[in-house]
Amino acid sequence: xxxxxxxxxxxxxxxxxxxxxxxxxxxxxxxxxxxxxxxxxxxxxxxxxxxxxxxxxxxxxxxxxxxxxxxxxxxxxxxxxxxxxxxxxxxxxxxxxxxxxxxxxxxxxxxxxxxxxxxxxxxxxxxxxxxxxxxxxxxxxxxxxxxxxxxxxxxxxxxxxxxxxxxxxxxxxxxxxxxxxxxxxxxxxxxxxxxxxxxxxxxxxxxxxxxxxxxxxxxxxxxxxxxxxxxxxxxxxxxxxxxxxxxxxxxxxxxxxxxxxx
Amino acid sequence: xxxxxxxxxxxxxxxxxxxxxxxxxxxxxxxxxxxxxxxxxxxxxxxxxxxxxxxxxxxxxxxxxxxxxxxxxxxxxxxxxxxxxxxxxxxxxxxxxxxxxxxxxxxxxxxxxxxxxxxxxxxxxxxxxxxxxxxxxxxxxxxxxxxxxxxxxxxxxxxxxxxxxxxxxxxxxxxxxxxxxxxxxxxxxxxxxxxxxxxxxxxxxxxxxxxxxxxxxxxxxxxxxxxxxxxxxxxxxxxxxxxxxxxxxxxxxxxxxxxxxxxxxxxxxxxxxxxxxxxxxxxxxxxxxxxxxxxxxxxxxxxxxxxxxxxxxxxxxxxxxxxxxxxxxxxxxxxxxxxx
Numbered sequence: 001x002x003x004x005x006x007x008x009x010x011x012x013x014x015x016x017x018x019x020x021x022x023x024x025x026x027x028x029x030x031x032x033x034x035x036x037x038x039x040x041x042x043x044x045x046x047x048x049x050x051x052x053x054x055x056x057x058x059x060x061x062x063x064x065x066x067x068x069x070x071x072x073x074x075x076x077x078x079x080x081x082x083x084x085x086x087x088x089x090x091x092x093x094x095x096x097x098x099x100x101x102x103x104x105x106x107x108x109x110x111x112x113x114x115x116x117x118x119x120x121x122x123x124x125x126x127x128x129x130x131x132x133x134x135x136x137x138x139x140x141x142x143x144x145x146x147x148x149x150x151x152x153x154x155x156x157x158x159x160x161x162x163x164x165x166x167x168x169x170x171x172x173x174x175x176x177x178x179x180x181x182x183x184x185x186x187x188x189x190x191x192x193x194x195x196x197x198x199x200x201x202x203x204x205x206x207x208x209x210x211x212x213x214x215x216x217x218x219x220x221x222x223x224x225x226x227x228x229x230x231x232x233x234x235x236x237x238x239x240x241x242x243x244x245x246x247x248x249x250x251x252x253x254x255x256x257x258x259x260x261x262x
Numbered sequence: 263x264x265x266x267x268x269x270x271x272x273x274x275x276x277x278x279x280x281x282x283x284x285x286x287x288x289x290x291x292x293x294x295x296x297x298x299x300x301x302x303x304x305x306x307x308x309x310x311x312x313x314x315x316x317x318x319x320x321x322x323x324x325x326x327x328x329x330x331x332x333x334x335x336x337x338x339x340x341x342x343x344x345x346x347x348x349x350x351x352x353x354x355x356x357x358x359x360x361x362x363x364x365x366x367x368x369x370x371x372x373x374x375x376x377x378x379x380x381x382x383x384x385x386x387x388x389x390x391x392x393x394x395x396x397x398x399x400x401x402x403x404x405x406x407x408x409x410x411x412x413x414x415x416x417x418x419x420x421x422x423x424x425x426x427x428x429x430x431x432x433x434x435x436x437x438x439x440x441x442x443x444x445x446x447x448x449x450x451x452x453x454x455x456x457x458x459x460x461x462x463x464x465x466x467x468x469x470x471x472x473x474x475x476x477x478x479x480x481x482x483x484x485x486x487x488x489x490x491x492x493x494x495x496x497x498x499x500x501x502x503x504x505x506x507x508x509x510x511x512x513x514x515x516x517x518x519x520x521x522x523x524x525x526x527x528x529x530x531x532x533x534x535x536x537x538x539x540x541x542x543x544x545x546x547x548x549x550x551x552x553x554x555x556x557x558x559x560x561x562x563x564x565x566x567x568x569x570x571x572x573x574x575x576x577x578x579x580x581x582x583x584x585x586x587x588x589x590x591x592x593x594x595x596x597x598x599x600x601x602x
Contacts, residue, residue, distance in 0.1 A: 052274045053266060060277070161281040168284050194288075194295040202289060 026144075026225075027218050030152050033145040037153065044150045051154025055116040056161050063111055067099065067166040068173030070107070074098055075174035079181055092196040099170035101201050106253050108162045109212035112155065113245040117220040120151055121241040124224025125234040133225070148221045155220075156213030163209035204260050211252045219245045302347035303389045304332065307362045309342045310397040314364050315375070321346055321362070323377045324413065328352035331375065344395075348377075355379045356386045359409040361394055361401040378412040380404075433574060445574075448567055455560045462553055469546050476539045483532065 078091035223241035321329040333345035359380030394401035436445035
């Protein structure tokens with residue numbers, strides 16, 4: 001009984017390690033084929049543009065709305081609370097930390113995972129079930145360079161671009177709310193924000209958004225290709241793509257933040 | 263075909279370029295605001311202790327931030343070496359004989375790292391030069407020599423002490439009788455009121471003396487009337503003498519008005535006395551509202567004086583200020599409000 005349980009645990013562990021290596025190999029394959037986009041732009045460029053259109057441009061509205069709301073909430077809470085402790089100026093640092101450095105990249109990643117991660121996993125899973133991927137292989141087209149790399153680049157660029165928009169809208173959304181509560185000149189507000197904004201914040205935000213874009217696109221494409229033969233596997237793989245995408249984004253965020261403070 | 267699909271390249275291009283422009287603008291503005299592209303001149307200094315010092319601390323000259331501390335380390339000889347930079351716009355202030363001062367304040371007000379430039383017209387010192395601090399003998403010697411443009415120290419404690427000093431001086435002047443201050447004016451006003459009260463009291467004393475004199479005369483007249491009445495009541499005394507042909511009545515009727523003239527003159531005198539008594543009574547009656555008003559003003563002035571003295575003893579720097587007092591309006595108006 002105990003031996004059987006041990007065997008089962010060992011088998012699961014081996015399977016997980018094998019999957020991890022497989023996923024690592026998949027990721028390395030994606031990285032290996034990414035520079036190839038420059039050699040065949042007529043093939044991949046349109047796919048990248050359409051991926052940015054679906055992932056970035058179409059998510060712009062919801063990202064802007066979320067960032068405006070969060071900026072408004074932070075400024076309302078900050079103006080109500082911080083002056084009681086004589087730390088009213090800290091509201092600008094808090095805006096930069098929360099919107100630019102922390103919430104901007106992670107919330108954008110969540111939105112992209114929920115919208116585009118699911119779409120990519122579903123699309124690739126359907127292509128596997130309908131043997132389209134096998135057809136690509138049969139005619140000598142590498143599915144990674146033709147299907148994965150445009151999505152990988154498109155999603156990563158979209159996350160970076162949307163994170164920039166998230167930060168800009170979040171900061172100026174808070175300014176609009178400030179005008180309703182305690183009007184201050186735009187020049188003073190901008191100057192205080194720019195004084196609180198450090199280069200390391202910008203670098204950290206870009207780095208996070210790039211990592212999150214890579215995580216979302218690789219996990220979504222990996223789970224899409226993980227569908228084997230049945231269409232009922234597709235929703236399971238989509239759910240797994242979303243949950244693993246969230247978990248990996250959280251872990252990556254924690255690691256990058258830890259590196260930031262070391 | 264949808265517009266955004268048909269013009270996907272343009273839409274995506276605009277979408278990405280706008281984000282890139284926004285990020286670049288923020289980077290450039292932040293860089294300009296935080297002087298990423300400006301030249302800073304580095305210098306070093308030494309302090310006895312790192313207490314109150316920190317990396318990134320602003321260095322000010324007459325309230326203007328001219329630089330920041332960049333490094334802090336402990337030397338082999340246990341002195342604290344401070345590296346700092348001066349912004350290019352203020353580099354010309356770093357003249358020879360300049361010093362750094364870590365100004366501290368026990369109340370936590372003011373303070374910070376202050377830069378005092380040398381008092382000369384020489385060229386600025388070279389980058390990387392040593393700028394002594396006031397912790398060092400060299401820095402103090404420069405200050406003693408007057409080689410440093412170091413403004414007078416005006417901190418909060420000095421302000422408070424100055425206030426206390428001026429307060430004590432004002433109190434001293436008031437006690438000495440100088441009427442230039444508010445306390446002195448209060449004392450002078452109080453003295454004037456007391457003088458006026460003394461004048462009124464003198465008038466009252468005179469009036470009382472006159473009343474007493476009149477009262478003595480009245481007492482004498484009353485005694486005479488009592489004696490006359492007693493005589494009238496005696497049937498064997500006054501009446502027979504009056505009815506006697508040789509008595510007073512016969513004499514009164516047949517003495518060429520001698521006795522009548524005497525009685526008449528006596529009655530005239532009594533009438534004059536009564537007139538004087540009426541005048542005194544009128545005078546006292548006229549003076550009563552003035553006396554009352556003066557006494558009330560005197561009381562108010564004493565109350566103000568008491569508040570001032572209490573305010574001094576409860577000075578906000580020492581105690582809790584002037585005790586709040588519920589105003590009690592008087593029912594008597596001042597004599598200035600009287601309709602004379």
